[in-house]
Amino acid sequence: MSAWWGRKCSKNKGIQKQQVVYHDSLRTHPLNLSKSSNKNDNTKGKDKETPTSLVNDFDGYSVFSGFDSDSGDRSGHPLPRWSTSFLFWCCCCPTSSVKDHIPGAAVGMGSRSGSFSGVSTSWSSDDQPVSQENGQFGDFRGQGDTKINVRSRSPGQGSSGPTSQTSLIHPRLSDLSLESLTVKQEGRKSQFFHLPLPVSPVSPTILSALPNTNISGGIKSTTSTQSQWKKERLLGRGTFGDVYVGFNSENGNICAIKEVRAGCDDQISRACLKQLNQEINLLSQLSHPNICQYYGSELGEETLSVYMEYVYGGSIHKLLEEYGSFNESAIQNYTWQIISGLAYLHGINTVHRDIKGANILVNVNGEIKLADFGMAKHLTGCFSMLSKPYWKAPEVITNTNGPSLAGDIWSVGCTVLEMATSKPPWGQYEQAAAMFKILNRKDGPEIPEHLSNDARNFIKLCLQRDPTARPTALQLLHHPFIRDQATRIGWQI
Numbered sequence: 270m271s272a273w274w275g276r277k278c279s280k281n282k283g284i285q286k287q288q289v290v291y292h293d294s295l296r297t298h299p300l301n302l303s304k305s306s307n308k309n310d311n312t313k314g315k316d317k318e319t320p321t322s323l324v325n326d327f328d329g330y331s332v333f334s335g336f337d338s339d340s341g342d343r344s345g346h347p348l349p350r351w352s353t354s355f356l357f358w359c360c361c362c363p364t365s366s367v368k369d370h371i372p373g374a375a376v377g378m379g380s381r382s383g384s385f386s387g388v389s390t391s392w393s394s395d396d397q398p399v400s401q402e403n404g405q406f407g408d409f410r411g412q413g414d415t416k417i418n419v420r421s422r423s424p425g426q427g428s429s430g431p432t433s434q435t436s437l438i439h440p441r442l443s444d445l446s447l448e449s450l451t452v453k454q455e456g457r458k459s460q461f462f463h464l465p466l467p468v469s470p471v472s473p474t475i476l477s478a479l480p481n482t483n484i485s486g487g488i489k490s491t492t493s494t495q496s497q498w499k500k501e502r503l504l505g506r507g508t509f510g511d512v513y514v515g516f517n518s519e520n521g522n523i524c525a526i527k528e529v530r531a532g533c534d535d536q537i538s539r540a541c542l543k544q545l546n547q548e549i550n551l552l553s554q555l556s557h558p559n560i561c562q563y564y565g566s567e568l569g570e571e572t573l574s575v576y577m578e579y580v581y582g583g584s585i586h587k588l589l590e591e592y593g594s595f596n597e598s599a600i601q602n603y604t605w606q607i608i609s610g611l612a613y614l615h616g617i618n619t620v621h622r623d624i625k626g627a628n629i630l631v632n633v634n635g636e637i638k639l640a641d642f643g644m645a646k647h648l649t650g651c652f653s654m655l656s657k658p659y660w661k662a663p664e665v666i667t668n669t670n671g672p673s674l675a676g677d678i679w680s681v682g683c684t685v686l687e688m689a690t691s692k693p694p695w696g697q698y699e700q701a702a703a704m705f706k707i708l709n710r711k712d713g714p715e716i717p718e719h720l721s722n723d724a725r726n727f728i729k730l731c732l733q734r735d736p737t738a739r740p741t742a743l744q745l746l747h748h749p750f751i752r753d754q755a756t757r758i759g760w761q762i
């Protein structure tokens with residue numbers, strides 16, 4: 270059995286709770302991160318069974334981290350450093366009003382210890398044997414609680430609100446449309462920060478060029494407006510439609526247009542598209558460097574056109590097809606960014622539902638963008654037979670718990686395996702056989718020997734059969750497999 274340090278992990282009930290605690294000390298103490306990194310380095314070489322306790326104190330916010338790291342060779346960082354947009358998002362924004370970009374949106378933000386502070390997490394990077402009793406792989410305990418306070422939107426300000434359909438977005442958020450989102454640290458006096466949502470890659474100018482544009486809410490659905498976006502070359506075909514480059518000949522802007530088809534006679538699929546259209550207008554208000562920005566959507570007679578950020582490099586799935594499986598250092602980099610985007614979505618109780626290599630896009634500078642978040646609810650709900658099971662958690666397949674944040678964490682574990690092997694777990698099997706394995710194989714999929722202990726431990730933690738035992742996205746940011754990525758992306762000042 271592994272040693273456990275730190276506070277006990279509160280078992281998740283239904284939806285995991287995370288403590289999203291950001292603060293702005295990093296703005297004034299930019300060296301904090303490198304300080305953190307140095308401290309972490311001190312743990313290297315220690316005996317694996319030796320408890321290690323580190324406290325990184327950032328302006329009064331403590332991060333406990335107890336683990337021993339053995340990730341093997343981490344030298345070499347194959348990808349370029351992140352763009353300044355992320356640093357802007359992380360470090361600068363509390364003073365920059367989001368209202369400049371997304372009217373009314375404000376959420377707390379601050380330093381990151383490897384990303385976020387205020388999360389007590391302990392890790393054992395031992396390669397844990399599978400417990401035959403509960404089918405769990407490794408031990409993980411940590412703790413986190415999210416407190417996101419959403420202030421009420423004043424009447425008349427709202428963009429298109431949710432319909433009677435359940436939204437992927439937290440109900441309060443749906444109602445309030447990210448009007449004002451603040452994060453409060455548990456156990457401290459009220460200390461709110463404006464959420465520094467990043468500058469949207471789409472400017473008001475671009476939005477105004479879109480049909481029936483409503484800057485705060487994206488594009489209103491319409492069947493009559495002629496889009497100013499010209500559908501250009503085909504980027505690829507997916508299960509539910511085709512993706513094209515969109516070009517605006519008036520201002521030269523480029524976006525990606527996903528055309529989701531609705532069967533003319535199929536009322537169900539038409540209803541799905543209507544729901545999705547409404548949801549996209551809400552999701553377009555979310556913004557993070559690691560999520561693909563939705564700009565809006567337009568419902569036509571037979572198709573729903575979803576306008577989104579154009580991500581040049583294509584998907585991880587495509588890169589794997591072209592170049593084969595990734596080195597561990599690339600997997601670490603990508604995984605950190607995936608978890609970073611997911612922590613943002615989960616922080617506002619938004620479930621992605623379809624994390625997999627094909628839905629994770631890569632920019633030319635190595636930036637990861639989670640795509641298609643929120644779509645699976647409407648599309649796979651209506652066309653569940655079309656949805657491949659390889660990345661799905663057992664409870665998602667059996668539909669016991671409904672969608673949950675923990676289901677996304679399972680899918681991340683599958684995606685890490687996909688990056689390491691070019692195939693998802695059980696990818697060598699047909700879908701029905703794979704589903705059977707997911708549901709019945711207590712020992713989980715095979716993990717390649719060449720991966721480090723940290724990588725193996727990370728995957729096993731994500732693939733625990735008990736969803737309540739899986740770590741949260743925030744906790745995973747502190748895992749030794751990926752936590753050093755925060756300093757590698759340009760914070761070693």
Ligand SMILES: Nc1ncnc2c1ncn2[C@@H]1O[C@H](COP(=O)(O)OP(=O)(O)OP(=O)(O)O)[C@@H](O)[C@H]1O
Binds near residue numbers: 578640
């Ligand atoms: N925003 C985008 N920018 C650039 N390329 C994109 C964008 N969105 C999707 N693509 C590309 O379009 C292709 C089709 O994407 P789509 O999301 O429709 O299907 P998929 O995710 O590959 O498969 P599935 O529908 O089964 O999940 C993919 O090859 C993807 O790389």
